[in-house]
Amino acid sequence: MNLKSIYPPHGIRIYWGPMLRIRFHGRGGQGVKTSSRILGRAAFLAGFLAQDSPIYGAERRGAPVVAFTRISDSVILERGFIFNPHIVVVMDESLIGDWLARPLEGLLRGGVALINTAQAGAPLEVSDSHVVVRLNITDEALKIIGRPVISAPAAASAAKITGLIRKKQVLEATVEELTELGLAEETVEKNLRLVSEVYDMTPHHSIKINEEPSRSLEVVDLRSDRVVFSDILEVGNAYLRKTGNWRVFTPVVDYGRCTGCMVCYVYCPDSAVKLDPDKKPVIDYENCKGCLICVLECPMRAITFVREAKAYA
Amino acid sequence: METRFKTLREFPLDEYLSPGATMCAGCGGMIVLRIFHKALGGNVVIVNAAGCLTLLQVYPYTPLKSSWMYTAFASAPAGAQGIRDALDILMEKGKLPQGEDLKVVVLTGDGAAYDIGLQSSSGAIERGLDFYYLVYDNEAYGNTGFQRSGATPFGSSTTTTPPTNLNPAGYSGMKKDLFEIWRSHNPPYLATIAPSHVVDMLRKIETASGFRGPKLFISLSPCPTGWGFDPSETIKLSRLAVECGVWPLKEAVYGKVRHTVVPKVLKPVEEYLRRQNRYAHLFTPTRQEEAINFIQEKVNEYWLKVSATEGHEVIKPINLAEKQTE
Ligand code: SF4
Ligand code: SF4
Ligand code: SF4
Numbered sequence: 001m002n003l004k005s006i007y008p009p010h011g012i013r014i015y016w017g018p019m020l021r022i023r024f025h026g027r028g029g030q031g032v033k034t035s036s037r038i039l040g041r042a043a044f045l046a047g048f049l050a051q052d053s054p055i056y057g058a059e060r061r062g063a064p065v066v067a068f069t070r071i072s073d074s075v076i077l078e079r080g081f082i083f084n085p086h087i088v089v090v091m092d093e094s095l096i097g098d099w100l101a102r103p104l105e106g107l108l109r110g111g112v113a114l115i116n117t118a119q120a121g122a123p124l125e126v127s128d129s130h131v132v133v134r135l136n137i138t139d140e141a142l143k144i145i146g147r148p149v150i151s152a153p154a155a156a157s158a159a160k161i162t163g164l165i166r167k168k169q170v171l172e173a174t175v176e177e178l179t180e181l182g183l184a185e186e187t188v189e190k191n192l193r194l195v196s197e198v199y200d201m202t203p204h205h206s207i208k209i210n211e212e213p214s215r216s217l218e219v220v221d222l223r224s225d226r227v228v229f230s231d232i233l234e235v236g237n238a239y240l241r242k243t244g245n246w247r248v249f250t251p252v253v254d255y256g257r258c259t260g261c262m263v264c265y266v267y268c269p270d271s272a273v274k275l276d277p278d279k280k281p282v283i284d285y286e287n288c289k290g291c292l293i294c295v296l297e298c299p300m301r302a303i304t305f306v307r308e309a310k311a312y313a
Numbered sequence: 314m315e316t317r318f319k320t321l322r323e324f325p326l327d328e329y330l331s332p333g334a335t336m337c338a339g340c341g342g343m344i345v346l347r348i349f350h351k352a353l354g355g356n357v358v359i360v361n362a363a364g365c366l367t368l369l370q371v372y373p374y375t376p377l378k379s380s381w382m383y384t385a386f387a388s389a390p391a392g393a394q395g396i397r398d399a400l401d402i403l404m405e406k407g408k409l410p411q412g413e414d415l416k417v418v419v420l421t422g423d424g425a426a427y428d429i430g431l432q433s434s435s436g437a438i439e440r441g442l443d444f445y446y447l448v449y450d451n452e453a454y455g456n457t458g459f460q461r462s463g464a465t466p467f468g469s470s471t472t473t474t475p476p477t478n479l480n481p482a483g484y485s486g487m488k489k490d491l492f493e494i495w496r497s498h499n500p501p502y503l504a505t506i507a508p509s510h511v512v513d514m515l516r517k518i519e520t521a522s523g524f525r526g527p528k529l530f531i532s533l534s535p536c537p538t539g540w541g542f543d544p545s546e547t548i549k550l551s552r553l554a555v556e557c558g559v560w561p562l563k564e565a566v567y568g569k570v571r572h573t574v575v576p577k578v579l580k581p582v583e584e585y586l587r588r589q590n591r592y593a594h595l596f597t598p599t600r601q602e603e604a605i606n607f608i609q610e611k612v613n614e615y616w617l618k619v620s621a622t623e624g625h626e627v628i629k630p631i632n633l634a635e636k637q638t639e
Pocket of ligand 1: 280
């Protein structure tokens with residue numbers, strides 16, 4: 001019996017209908033989370049449903065930070081990381097070569113990379129695979145606000161690129177979000193000027209929503225080079241973790257003695273004992289942790305154990 | 314009600330927990346959760362307060378085939394209330410077919426149940442919330458390194474109650490009686506279970522499912538890591554806990570208590586204690602007779618009371634005087 005008959009094949013992808021996925025990359029302190037919120041709120045004001053969330057845990061100042069916004073005209077059931085965005089907003093260009101941040105990873109074909117950069121370069125570069133938009137948001141912020149805070153203008157720029165959101169809605173969202181954060185009226189005013197400026201600076205490029213189910217929910221585990229299925233929407237996917245690697249001793253069933261009483265099946269804490277059609281136990285070695293409860297509990301003493309050294313990938 | 318479960322032959326075969334969770338090998342709580350879920354079927358939403366089993370889900374992996382919500386330590390029953398209400402409203406509005414209703418299950422360790430979430434569970438029971446509560450009781454804060462909780466029994470050593478010159482027996486207080494605390498709320502169904510006694514567990518869950526309102530389960534959850542025993546002995550220890558009378562298996566329907574497994578002759582508690590490092594100081598370097606006897610006496614007292622009130626055939630407790638003169 002193989003596992004595939006028990007668990008859904010890796011290939012199944014659930015696609016929830018047209019949706020824009022935007023991923024923000026920046027550094028702690030740049031306002032990455034606020035940016036994703038302003039964009040989400042602006043989309044909401046424009047009549048869409050929106051979802052935004054940052055990744056917590058690495059929000060230390062200066063550390064690479066990621067946040068996500070999803071925009072759709074129907075209910076958004078997807079959660080978690082965005083692996084294949086339509087738009088990536090790179091708020092700090094030094095992140096592009098950052099091995100851990102990998103901001104451009106997974107950008108969809110036809111997707112837009114919006115890069116905040118002080119380097120000279122074509123503001124709009126369209127290639128077969130993607131579009132690069134280069135804007136110098138930081139200098140603009142220094143000019144208007146006097147500090148390199150770019151959460152609102154980055155959101156404004158992304159909003160324009162979606163082709164779905166008007167300037168008015170970004171301005172309104174900026175006021176609401178920044179006021180909620182307790183910013184002084186004067187600072188909010190400056191941000192509005194900046195938003196307006198950057199929205200206008202951003203080139204027109206309405207992107208096409210990819211209606212095809214994307215292979216969006218796979219990532220390559222760099223250590224093993226294995227494609228890891230990372231979709232929380234697949235129930236019971238923990239078996240991909242291969243806890244068999246935890247094991248020091250391996251239980252082995254002697255089918256000559258086994259009566260099929262199911263005791264080992266009942267007591268295995270990790271569902272690592274399956275039953276074949278004759279209700280005989282089959283141990284899932286990729287996941288059995290080797291606790292040996294089955295060895296101790298088998299009334300027929302039909303399970304023994306051996307020392308085994310093998311890696312499951 | 315005729316029970317579906319008479320022997321292991323009737324053990325439900327549908328699987329709702331896939332392998333690969335990051336619980337310790339041999340975790341007793343996992344055994345209980347897996348069986349509990351099988352008994353309830355697939356239409357379940359689990360509301361999990363902070364504790365060991367929150368590590369079930371470490372994004373992007375989940376072993377569960379049902380839905381799961383994570384709450385802060387104190388608030389799983391409050392979260393359950395929200396989900397229950399939402400489901401009821403959706404069904405009332407015709408937006409959710411009755412057949413897609415979910416059983417709301419609060420899953421917490423003893424830290425949340427006995428200590429930090431005691432208030433919110435009390436409130437939920439008081440409001441008659443229609444839910445299941447499953448406590449996996451490993452008698453300490455296992456997830457953070459085995460600190461004492463309200464469920465820690467007398468004599469257990471934990472990282473916060475190590476045996477010292479002043480307190481050579483380790484923890485000098487008594488385990489809180491959550492069963493009685495909950496029973497005083499008069500819930501429709503309340504039971505203790507143990508991973509070793511599977512048929513007993515299945516029957517109780519079956520009985521509980523006949524009631525609307527709070528259905529509460531406290532499960533002994535032998536913890537190889539915290540208690541200090543070989544992971545293969547999880548079921549063995551659970552069985553010993555029942556046979557020594559340390560973990561009585563009982564149920565209370567609207568407050569009326571009945572013991573479901575009554576040992577005819579109690580095994581000495583020592584057989585249970587000896588196998589765990591958390592009690593090692595009671596035996597080495599010197600045997601702490603007084604502490605061991607105290608634990609035995611408490612167990613004896615309990616069962617004498619049970620046989621008197623429930624009229625069971627004499628349960629023969631260990632006669633300490635006799636034992637000592639032997
Ligand atoms: S416990 Fe032993 S006899 Fe029973 S099914 Fe498992 S291997 Fe066979
Ligand atoms: S050793 Fe433990 S995890 Fe492995 S099959 Fe036996 S009971 Fe299950
Ligand atoms: S510490 Fe104990 S209760 Fe927690 S996962 Fe490990 S064995 Fe289970």
